[in-house]
Amino acid sequence: xxxxxxxxxxxxxxxxxxxLGGCAASSAVDQAKNExxxxxxxxxxxxxxxxxxxxxxxxxxxxxxEVSLRDAELMAIEQINASGGLLGKKIEPVVEDGASDWPxxxxxxxxxxxxxxxATIFGGWTSASRKAMLPVVEQNNGLLWYPVQYEGMESxxxxxxxxxxxxxxxxxxxxxxxxxxxxxxxxxxxDYVFPxxxxxxxxxxxxxxxxxxxxxxxxxxxxxxxxxxxxKIKQVKPAVVFNTLNGDSNVAFFKQLKDAGITPxxxxxxxxxxxxxxxxxxxxxxxxxxxxxxxYFQTTDTPENKAFVQKYxxxxxxxxxxxxxxEAAYTAVxxxxxxxKKAGSFDVDQVKKAAAGLEYKAPEGTVKxxxxxxxxxxxxxxxxxxxxxxxxxxxxxxxxxxxDPYLKSYxxxxxxxx
Amino acid sequence: MVNQRWGYWLFFAxxxxxxxxxxxxxxxxxxKFLCLxxxxxxxxxxxxxxxxxxxxxxxxxxxxxxxxxMYLKLEASRGHLPDFMEWSGVRELPWFWKPxxxxxxxxxxxxxxxxxxxxxxxxxxxxxxxxxxxxxLLSQAVVVVLVTLFIGKQEWTGGTNGLxxxxxxxxxxxxxxxxxxxxxxxTTICLALIFVAARRLTSGRLGKxxxxxxxxxxxxxxxxxxPTVYKVFVYSLSAAFAGVAGALFVLQVGLISPEMMGxxxxxxxxxxxxxxxRHSLMGAIVGAIVMNTAKSFxxxxxxxxxxxxxxxxxxxxxxFVPKGLAGIYESLVAVRIKAxxxxxxxxxxxxx
Numbered sequence: 205x206x207x208x209x210x211x212x213x214x215x216x217x218x219x220x221x222x223x224l225g226g227c228a229a230s231s232a233v234d235q236a237k238n239e240x241x242x243x244x245x246x247x248x249x250x251x252x253x254x255x256x257x258x259x260x261x262x263x264x265x266x267x268x269x270e271v272s273l274r275d276a277e278l279m280a281i282e283q284i285n286a287s288g289g290l291l292g293k294k295i296e297p298v299v300e301d302g303a304s305d306w307p308x309x310x311x312x313x314x315x316x317x318x319x320x321x322x323a324t325i326f327g328g329w330t331s332a333s334r335k336a337m338l339p340v341v342e343q344n345n346g347l348l349w350y351p352v353q354y355e356g357m358e359s360x361x362x363x364x365x366x367x368x369x370x371x372x373x374x375x376x377x378x379x380x381x382x383x384x385x386x387x388x389x390x391x392x393x394x395d396y397v398f399p400x401x402x403x404x405x406x407x408x409x410x411x412x413x414x415x416x417x418x419x420x421x422x423x424x425x426x427x428x429x430x431x432x433x434x435x436k437i438k439q440v441k442p443a444v445v446f447n448t449l450n451g452d453s454n455v456a457f458f459k460q461l462k463d464a465g466i467t468p469x470x471x472x473x474x475x476x477x478x479x480x481x482x483x484x485x486x487x488x489x490x491x492x493x494x495x496x497x498x499x500y501f502q503t504t505d506t507p508e509n510k511a512f513v514q515k516y517x518x519x520x521x522x523x524x525x526x527x528x529x530x531e532a533a534y535t536a537v538x539x540x541x542x543x544x545k546k547a548g549s550f551d552v553d554q555v556k557k558a559a560a561g562l563e564y565k566a567p568e569g570t571v572k573x574x575x576x577x578x579x580x581x582x583x584x585x586x587x588x589x590x591x592x593x594x595x596x597x598x599x600x601x602x603x604x605x606x607x608d609p610y611l612k613s614y615x616x617x618x619x620x621x622x
Numbered sequence: 623m624v625n626q627r628w629g630y631w632l633f634f635a636x637x638x639x640x641x642x643x644x645x646x647x648x649x650x651x652x653x654k655f656l657c658l659x660x661x662x663x664x665x666x667x668x669x670x671x672x673x674x675x676x677x678x679x680x681x682x683x684x685x686x687x688x689x690x691x692m693y694l695k696l697e698a699s700r701g702h703l704p705d706f707m708e709w710s711g712v713r714e715l716p717w718f719w720k721p722x723x724x725x726x727x728x729x730x731x732x733x734x735x736x737x738x739x740x741x742x743x744x745x746x747x748x749x750x751x752x753x754x755x756x757x758x759l760l761s762q763a764v765v766v767v768l769v770t771l772f773i774g775k776q777e778w779t780g781g782t783n784g785l786x787x788x789x790x791x792x793x794x795x796x797x798x799x800x801x802x803x804x805x806x807x808x809t810t811i812c813l814a815l816i817f818v819a820a821r822r823l824t825s826g827r828l829g830k831x832x833x834x835x836x837x838x839x840x841x842x843x844x845x846x847x848x849p850t851v852y853k854v855f856v857y858s859l860s861a862a863f864a865g866v867a868g869a870l871f872v873l874q875v876g877l878i879s880p881e882m883m884g885x886x887x888x889x890x891x892x893x894x895x896x897x898x899x900r901h902s903l904m905g906a907i908v909g910a911i912v913m914n915t916a917k918s919f920x921x922x923x924x925x926x927x928x929x930x931x932x933x934x935x936x937x938x939x940x941x942f943v944p945k946g947l948a949g950i951y952e953s954l955v956a957v958r959i960k961a962x963x964x965x966x967x968x969x970x971x972x973x974x
Contacts, residue, residue, distance in 0.1 A: 263929045301925040306784070306879050308921070311651065315922065318647040335783045336877050342787075343797035357709040395773050396782035404711060424770070620709055 253296040254550055256281070256540075257316035259327030259337070264304025265426075265451070270329045272481060273351060273533040274299065275520055277326045280537035283515075290544050298322060306336040313337040317344040323550040324349065324540055326533065331355060331397050338363065347552050349536035352529045353476065353498075355401035356609040362552070364559065365579045366536040366571075367529060368499050371608040374402050376584045377474055377497040378409050378446075380599055385472045386443020390419040392433065392457070393448035402448050402476070404620060405611065412616035418442055423449070428456035434464045437471065447475040454478060458490045468493030479527030480593065488593035498528040499582040500568035501595040509567035525593070526567075535566040535580075539573065572604060579607030630817075630904070637810045641803045653806040653874045655914040656813050660867035662895050662906035663813075663820050664860030669892065670900035671824055672856050673836030674753070678761030679891050681768050682736035682861040684883025686868030688772075688779070689735060691878045692719060693728035694788035694796075705787075710777035719778075725792060732869035733862050739764075740861030741854055748853045753839070765885050772880040784879025791873060802874070809870045813907070816863055820903050832856060897939050899948025908947055 258277050260270035281295045289295060298320050300312040309328065316322045317340065324347040328334045334350050341348045341362040348360075353368040381389075389410060393399025399422065407417055418440045421433050430453075437445060449457055454475070461473070473494040480502050483491055502513055502525055512534065516526050539562065544550055547558035560575025572581040581604035587595030611617035637656065641649055661683055668674040695704045696719070702708075703715060721727045743764060747757055772779045779785070794801045823829055834842045835849045842849050872878050881887075891910075898909015916935060920928035943949055 262925050299925050301921050301928065303921060303929075306881060307654075307875050307877055310875060310877055311654075311918070312921075314650065315647055319645070330782075332783045332879055332881070335786045336879075339787045339797075339876050357705075395770075397776060397780075400776050400781060401709065404709075422774075424773075619711060 252293055254290060254293045255296050255298050255320050255322045257313070257320065257322040257325035257327065258297050258299045259302050259309065259312050259316065259325055260329065261304040261333075262299075262301040266302075266304040266329055266333075268451075268485070269481065269529070270302075272524070272527075272530050273326075273329065276516070276526075276530045276534040277537050279516060279519055280534045280541075284537070284541050290541055291548065291550070295541075302327065302333060306330075306332045309333040310336040310340050313340040313346070313348070314344070317341070317346040323347070323544075324552075324555075326351070326536055326540075328352070329529070334358075334363070345552055347540075347555065349533075349540060351533035351536050355398045355405075356611065357401065359577045359579070359609050361556070361578070363578060364536065364539070364573065365577075365607075365609075366532040366539065368582055368584070369579055369607050369609040370402065370405055371611060371614070372499060372582045372584055372605050373476060373497050374405060375409060375611070375614070376601060376605070377476070377586060378406055378415070379413065380586055381444050381446075381472070381474060382410075382413055382415050387415045388418050388440075388442045388444070389415055390421075390437055390440065390442035390445045390471075391417060391448075392419075392421050392423075392445055394425050394427070394450040394453055395422040396425060396450070399448035399450075403446075405617065406446060408616050408620055409614075423453060425450060425453070427453050430457045430460045431464075433457075434460055434466070437461075438464065438466065442471060445471055445473045447473050448477060449475075450477050454482060455486045458486055458494075462490045478589075479529065480525040480595070481527045481530070483589060483593045484525060488589065488591055491589045492591045494589050495586060495598070496589065496595065497584065497586045498595075499585060500528045500531040501585060501587050501597060502526045503587075503594050503597065504568055504585070506565075506567060506569055508565050512567040528568075531567050535564065535568070535571065538566070539564050539571075543573075570604060574607050577607050577609055579609060580604075581606055633904075634810065634814045637813075638807065640810075641806060646799055646802070649806055650802060650874060651915075651918055652911075653802070653809050654871065655911045656806075656809045657867045657871040657874065658891070658894065658914060659907040659910040660809075660813050660816055660870070661864045661891050662898065662910040663816055663903055664863035664867075665891055665895045666898075666900055666903050666906035667820055667824070667832075667863075668857055668860045669895060670902070670906070671829065671836060672832045672853060674853060674857060675758045675892070676761045676857070676860075677758045677885070677892060678763075678765045678888050679860070679864050680883040680885070680888035681765050682740060682864035683868040683871070683887075683891075684768070684772075684878065684880070685736045685739065686732040686865030687872045687878040687882070688785065688868075689722065689728050689732035689865075690869035690872045691785035691788070692722040693725050694791060694872065695785050696723045697791070698787060698789040704780075704785075706780045706783065707777060712777045716778055729869065733865045736861040736865035736868075737858045741858040744854045744857040745850070748850045748857075762885060762888070765883065765888055769880045769884050772883075779880070782880060784877060784881070785872075786877040786879075788872075788876055796873070796876060805870070805873050809874070812866055812870060816866070817903060817907065824903070828852070893936065895946075897936070897946055899946030899951075901945070902948035902952075905946050905948025905951075912947065 258274055260274045261267050262271060278297060281297050284290060285294050298316060300316060302309040302312060313325060316325055326349045328337060328350045329352050331354050337348055338360050342360060346362060348363045349366060350363055351366045353373050356369040391403045391406060393403060403420060410417055419436060475496045478496050479498060513526050517524055542564055543555045543559035543562055547554040559573050563570055563572045569583050574581060583604050584601040585597055586599045587597050590596055640652055644652060661679060665679060668676060747760055773782055788796055790796060831847060831852055835852060839849050894910040894913045895906045897913055899905030917932060920931050
């Protein structure tokens with residue numbers, strides 16, 4: 205009994221030594237970074253570096269999307285550092301893993317603000333993660349840059365929203381579809397806050413602008429069997445399927461749609477969560493001809509974008525693509541840097557003040573921070589997916605659209621926000 | 623065993639004094655872990671002592687948390703509708719939300735609702751002598767049903783975003799360090815009380831019956847006991863613990879969403895107890911604290927690798943220390959006692 209137990213203890217010890225050794229070796233780079241962190245932690249803002257937090261899901265279901273945002277943010281930070289840093293200081297990123305788990309986002313945001321004393325945080329993807337971080341950044345008077353399109357109805361004084369709100373994505377897309385594709389809509393979404401809220405808005409808008417909803421379906425996240433929903437679509441024959449499905453479900457839905465013999469000519473599918481990165485995963489062959497609405501495509505024709513795409517591919521590999529959230533994350537870092545320069549300080553209140561009305565030539569074109577809502581003025585773009593996985597722009601709003609997260613300027617939306 | 627009692631006193635004293643030696647951030651983490659440790663005590667009671675493996679304790683935790691969160695949300699809304707209801711098109715506060723504006727009702731509900739649900743579920747399953755894997759599966763089904771319900775009824779529950787962005791509790795600001803420390807102490811006291819209660823319970827006659835049910839339910843029945851009553855009682859009790867834990871959790875973390883009552887958190891709860899040692903109440907507490915500390919520590923230091931490391935830790939424990947941390951401790955004590963007895967014997971030999 206005793207020798208056996210001792211042997212086990214010994215084995216346990218060996219394994220833990222191995223495990224520790226293994227992780228020490230394989231994360232030598234990480235550790236080097238950590239040591240840098242520790243060296244300067246006491247100096248934080250006073251030394252020659254300034255810390256910023258990067259908080260995305262590097263593990264769990266959201267990692268597939270969020271890792272590229274981290275990459276884009278790190279690239280922007282590298283660029284700023286290469287050109288001399290900010291106010292004479294180098295930016296030092298502190299990367300944390302939100303692990304696709306909302307309390308973890310709150311915990312890590314707290315850690316970044318209280319322990320690392322970062323000047324700002326770039327992070328989040330899902331609305332739930334943002335809602336989890338919101339009270340933390342407000343209570344600690346921190347700063348958060350949130351780079352993904354979302355369902356609106358929010359405007360925190362401590363958050364800058366660099367993705368689209370509904371009136372810069374969904375609302376113009378519905379108007380365009382009514383004009384160009386038809387009046388009958390089938391709403392299909394994953395079962396969470398964004399699709400449900402988006403569809404409420406779409407229904408109110410259609411009622412006002414003369415469209416008709418002839419089907420509304422929600423499936424759980426990760427759902428993969430769409431045969432019953434597709435036969436419903438076949439039955440009611442909508443002109444448009446407005447798709448707010450998220451993640452893997454899109455793969456199943458589009459494959460099964462194609463297998464059922466429904467082509468983009470029969471039914472247009474307009475998606476709001478499918479960008480270049482997702483097209484790579486789903487396969488351009490099943491998506492070609494369908495539409496998506498964003499503020500940026502990799503093919504967007506601006507000099508800033510050419511440089512951005514080239515840099516990104518050079519740094520992370522030729523097979524990587526850029527897309528709307530990646531661009532918004534990249535832009536967020538530069539916007540913050542511009543605001544810091546204008547304010548001449550890293551102080552949150554001063555940066556916020558300086559950020560109001562700030563204009564920046566982003567890869568998507570000129571964007572402007574709206575001081576009142578802390579959202580961006582953004583150009584809306586509708587694109588058709590091509591066989592090569594890129595978008596062909598069919599329409600754009602011509603100029604940046606003023607953000608209106610609560611849809612106050614739309615009379616039909618009155619019942620939604622009051 | 624006098625030694626052991628001292629150990630417990632020392633353990634809880636160390637926890638109680640934590641605000642004096644931990645930073646604000648670490649303290650808030652520890653507070654969160656202690657809430658989870660309360661759940662672990664309940665799971666140890668039903669799993670380690672009674673042999674009921676519940677893979678659905680997230681539900682009771684979540685219900686307790688939601689009850690508390692509803693009160694906090696109403697207080698934060700200051701007489702208006704909660705924000706998510708406004709944009710979901712709800713005009714008036716639903717009737718079942720109204721009682722939650724009274725904190726005492728919310729606290730009572732945070733304990734009563736999980737207990738009731740657990741009693742209902744366990745009464746019908748145990749009465750029909752459904753046990754083992756079938757009960758575990760059933761408990762998972764309850765998780766799926768409830769999570770789907772909470773996500774689907776976005777206008778009443780906040781959907782996947784859950785309830786968040788609270789400001790005050792009983793008029794005290796939740797963000798002030800003092801409130802956080804008081805809440806931490808409250809959690810420590812709750813944990814200590816629950817631990818003592820559970821120990822009293824298991825060291826008495828009831829504990830013997832529970833263990834007997836675990837080892838040979840039919841024999842217990844033939845001896846004239848009705849196992850159903852005992853099982854329903856202990857299962858409901860552990861749900862009540864989870865409800866208390868949920869309410870304390872929301873106060874400190876400031877957030878509850880359906881995701882946190884889902885299948886993965888429910889299984890995680892069982893894992894803490896497995897790591898700590900399911901047959902030991904203290905083991906369960908230590909397991910919950912150790913595993914969550916490891917999770918925080920590893921993910922802070924190895925953002926890219928921590929999941930693998932955490933997984934390796936589980937595998938190691940399951941393979942080499944099947945009785946968990948408590949098992950290691952007991953073996954060490956056994957070795958020492960043996961050695962001591964050996965000495966005593968030798969001493970006696972010397973004298974004679």
